[in-house]
Amino acid sequence: MEVLGIVGVAAGSISIPLAAVAASTAVVGISQGVNGQQQGGGGKSAAEPDKSDPRIAKFNLVAECITPVSSPGPSPSKLVHGKIVVLRKGKLYLDAADPEYRIFSDGHPFSGFYLEYPVGQKPLALVSTISRDPPELNWIYADDDTLELKYGNKTASMNHIHGPWDWTADQRAMMLEDWEGFVALEESPGVWGLYYDQDDDLLESSGIADGRRVVECSLQRRLEAPKRS
Ligand SMILES: *[C@@H]1O[C@H](CO)[C@@H](O)[C@H](O)[C@H]1NC(C)=O
Numbered sequence: 001m002e003v004l005g006i007v008g009v010a011a012g013s014i015s016i017p018l019a020a021v022a023a024s025t026a027v028v029g030i031s032q033g034v035n036g037q038q039q040g041g042g043g044k045s046a047a048e049p050d051k052s053d054p055r056i057a058k059f060n061l062v063a064e065c066i067t068p069v070s071s072p073g074p075s076p077s078k079l080v081h082g083k084i085v086v087l088r089k090g091k092l093y094l095d096a097a098d099p100e101y102r103i104f105s106d107g108h109p110f111s112g113f114y115l116e117y118p119v120g121q122k123p124l125a126l127v128s129t130i131s132r133d134p135p136e137l138n139w140i141y142a143d144d145d146t147l148e149l150k151y152g153n154k155t156a157s158m159n160h161i162h163g164p165w166d167w168t169a170d171q172r173a174m175m176l177e178d179w180e181g182f183v184a185l186e187e188s189p190g191v192w193g194l195y196y197d198q199d200d201d202l203l204e205s206s207g208i209a210d211g212r213r214v215v216e217c218s219l220q221r222r223l224e225a226p227k228r229s
Helices: 018-023 154-158
Strands: 005-010 013-015 028-030 059-064 084-088 091-095 112-116 124-129 137-142 149-152 165-167 174-176 182-188 191-196 214-223
Touching: 124 165, 137 154, 149 154, 149 191, 174 214, 191 214
Parallel strands: 005 028
Antiparallel strands: 005 013, 059 084, 059 214, 084 091, 091 149, 091 191, 112 124, 124 137, 137 149, 165 174, 182 191, 182 214
């Protein structure tokens, strides 16, 4: 059984026995029968989902990249503008919104919401499903060394920048550590990975850009249509 911390997500709402999440060793999982009973959680029954809390509404992420770029020549912003955030191989990438034009066959579109991180200062954090089936949740974080945006379990995310995540005043775009410091880096031709531009210099001083193209991106939240059942 992969599901350790039992978090039920049903139709855009969530039952979060936070105590159970905190007690789980690592993975935050979603029980597969999403409308079913909560199990485990140390005998604690799940709290009623607070459907009015907009932080738990599920959303996808779309890159909006219309700002100037570091390298001269034709603007590569167009290459990534409008692409969606997908999860694959432990990292966040940009890929075509239309499945027919995707370059990654293994990409899972980001589908997540805000959730309190269970340790430390308990910052507002971010989770996403990592596959359709099972609909397991992982934490989204920025790698403290490489500044890549990644996903992983609690152990993996703990010593990296896992929050606070938030939204902008209009609730439309993502913020990490109180600002929109996201960039896409062309890791290899046509492959754009997402990074946290911690020094606000398009990954220059850290040496991560290393001559490759870097585009500033706003990560726009697109609320998922509520599922009816
Ligand atoms: C958490 O993720 C790490 C890799 O990042 C892995 O080695 C470890 O087994 C995972 N723990 C659990 C409980 O799945």
